[in-house]
């Protein structure tokens with residue numbers, strides 16, 4: 001089967017073609033990603049209206065390029081998958097309308113994929129991994145621990161009560177004048193920093209359950225910056241290192257607890273999987289490798305370019321769903337919010353978003 005996948009839910013306009021199914025190892029035939037980072041940079045964050053307009057002006061040629069690189073015509077496709085949410089609604093609408101038009105004209109199966117589900121399943125595109133697995137989903141908008149027991153079967157074990165970790169990375173970078181997006185910049189500066197110079201809090205560490213909170217960490221970073229006043233390059237390096245170490249300690253503690261919760265409810269997981277944009281961070285991956293090893297598990301992580309948003313992950317989630325006959329109608333309505341586990345009790349706390 002050949003599937004086209006479209007991703008426009010945040011600040012990447014992406015289209016990809018993958019082939020696979022029927023037990024064949026999936027192959028990425030093309031994965032074109034156009035980042036909008038430059039146009040949002042002056043605002044130090046994604047401006048939804050600007051994002052939607054940029055998706056609209058680029059989506060057609062990005063799709064054409066993905067088809068060209070895959071050396072396929074639309075007639076050779078079996079289906080088209082699109083991120084149907086959650087995300088910035090203007091962008092999601094652009095992707096969904098484009099996908100519906102292509103599906104209608106070429107009479108293709110249409111699959112509206114949950115963007116978070118695509119992150120959750122990406123690991124099965126890059127390696128053979130059986131269900132169930134423990135998933136740490138860490139992106140700009142989400143920070144959740146989930147038991148993934150099958151396609152479409154996600155059980156939330158814990159979630160953030162306020163900010164997502166990627167958001168905390170981005171805000172830290174912004175306060176330090178490192179620009180947007182902040183994750184990669186903070187990781188880079190942390191390499192030359194002294195993590196022990198600043199004593200930052202580890203919110204939620206040691207608490208029952210496996211929920212997260214990052215707003216206190218962000219506030220602590222702001223206070224240190226204010227105390228220092230004029231920042232020297234070494235100060236920036238040290239703050240980045242201290243922030244990343246604190247984030248690593250929290251992730252390690254929460255993920256370890258999630259593994260215990262998982263084992264009690266679902267038995268042994270096949271692996272600890274980390275996904276989403278923050279999973280591109282090598283320091284955090286190393287910390288999570290230790291957490292997994294302590295429980296006799298392997299850490300499974302997609303390559304960094306498949307951790308951040310891309311069309312291939314959407315196409316793959318579409319292929320997994322199509323293989324199970326889980327197609328959608330052309331009356332699908334784009335969803336700004338779309339929880340992976342609709343049965344999970346709403347998170348409670350200051351500033352809860354989803």
Ligand code: KG4
Nearest residue numbers: 139140141166182183184277278281308309
């Ligand atoms: O998954 P993603 O591309 O978009 C969302 O669905 O949110 O994640 C983007 C987030 C941003 O907050 C970005 O700063 C963060 O992932 N990120 C990183 C790294 N690369 C991207 N955070 C920490 N270290 C990185 N190397």
Ligand code: ZN
Nearest residue numbers: 139276277309
């Ligand atoms: Zn994402």
